[in-house]
Amino acid sequence: MRGKTGLAFAIAIALVSCFVVFRVFRQHRQGEYRTEDDSGMTEAEQILTILTPDASVDEFQGFIEETGKRLGMKIRLEATSQDAESREAQVSNLLTSGNQDVDLIAINDEMASEFIPKGYLEPLGEDVLPEDIRSSFPEEYFQKVCMYDGKVYSAPYMLDIMMFWINQKFLEEAGVSDLNTEDRFDHFLETDYGENRYAYGSAWEQSYAYNDLFQTVNMFGGDYLDWDNGNSRAAVQYLKNLVENGQTPEDQVLDQYEQMEQKFIDGRYGCIYLYSGAMNIFLNSGAYSDEGIHVSSIPEFYEKKTTIATWQFAINRSSSHKDAAKAFIRYITGDDGAEYYSNCVQRAPARLDILRHGGVDIPDIEVVRSYVNTCELLPRYFTDSPMSGIKSMGTLFQKYIAGDITMDSFCAGAQDIVDERKS
Incomplete structure (x- = not known):
């Protein structure tokens, strides 16, 4: 015994x-992700509510479940609309009402540009984003999108890079190896691919045309803020010529990204510009391969430039769980969290050092790295009312494409739109 x-x-x-x-x-x-300010959080304070368009995504839910365990908090997800305009209106209503139930909000560049200057979001100090983390984001982008009056208001966590995608079958039919030079690109555009197949595709619905226009101005060495610039004018003339020559369909003025992506998968387009976040869509379709649709390098007409965007987390200034929100941001922007998020959801992290040298395992990671290492990464420009400015530019562009206004009228109108500078 x-x-x-x-x-x-x-x-x-x-x-x-x-x-x-x-x-x-x-x-x-x-x-590791707390400071003295939040180490004494009560049980009620350890509940975090995040508003995000990824609320129903299985991979993101898995990331959140594990992150909650690591941080010792309960995390709830609430969904925002997938439609950009509806999402902006939903978040705007929440912030202006002083809602205290949502703590963290996933915002994109358009929402950051609108909500940050209005004072709806909590500033993020050195205790949340220390200098070594801030300096790991694309510098010009971070300063123009995430900062206002010298303060930081949002923390990027996912990077989207505007990439050039091609259909290898079209290349073979055109008899060219790549589209890196203007001569080869012109030959590719001029090749006859048969009925209902076009060398170039895009999404020119009024809320999306802005992206293709911005990137084409980059490709031609123009300046989106200067419509007296000859290269900017050449870029928009180039897009009109594509329609007039039957190299891209005029009916894509009705298409958003979802329709463009499906048409590219179906083999209707030879090349498109689209953000890197579409990689998994193409992979899941079975169409992504060296013999099918895949990423190529940016055509070298002038300098190699491309636009970038991010998704960012921002703290609702009316939140009653700010300490928990700060702890979450510290984690997802920290070394372990940034890498873990990327591998969970198969998206590029916003931190360039993690993307370049970390243990990131996402589809075609070397292609993504090549863009980061060889292209100048540019933030997009937004007016004080981003969605209004985007739609105004899209509507103006559609009128020009349809022949309802002249080049001079388009450029004058475009200059008026971009001259709505931020205060």
Whole structure:
């Protein structure tokens, strides 16, 4: 009996020791992303509500579940609309109402440009985003999109790069190896691919045409803020010529990205410009391969420039769980969190150092890295009312494409739109 009692006592001691070690380890892991300000959070304060368009995405849900365990908090997800205009209106209503139930909001560039100057978001200090983390984001982009009056208001976590995608079958029919030079590109455009097949495709619905126009201005060495610039004018003339020559369809003025992506998958287009976030869509379709549709380098007409965008997390200034929100941002922008997020959801991290040198395992990672390493990464330009400015430019562009206004009228109108400078 005495031996059994001693054994039971030893087992009990061992179990208690294991429990203590586990608690210490867990507290250490949680402490990596907390400061003295939030280490004393009550149980109620450890509940975090995130508003995001990814709320129903399985991979993101898995990331959130594990992150909640690592941070020792309960995280709830609420969905925003997938439609850009509806999403902006939804978030705007929430912020202007002073809603305290949502703590963190996933915002894109358009929402950042609108909501940050209005004072709806909580500034992020050095305790949330220290200098070494801030400097890991694309510098010009971070300063123009995430900062206002010298303060930081949003933390990028996912990077989208405007990439050039081609259908290898079209290349073979045109008899060219790539589209890196203007001569080869022109030959590719001039090749007859048969009925209902076009060398170039895009999404020119009024809320999306802005992206293709901006990137084409980059490709021609123009300046989107200067419509007296000859290269800017040449870029928009080039897009009109594509329609007039039957190299791209005029009916794409009705298409958003979803329709363009499907048409590209179906083999209707030879090349498109589209953000890197579409990689998984093409992979899941089975059409992505060296013999099918894939990413190519930016055509070298002038300098190699491309636009970038990010998704960012921002703290609702009316939130009652700001300490928990700050702890989450510290984690997802930290070394471990940024890498873990990227691998969970198969998206490029916003931190360039993690993207270039971290243990990131996403589709075609070397292609993504080549863009980051060889292209000048440019932020897009937004007016004080981003969605209004985007739609105004899209409507003006559609009128020019349809022949309802002249080049001079388009450029004068475009200049008026971009001259709505931020204060």
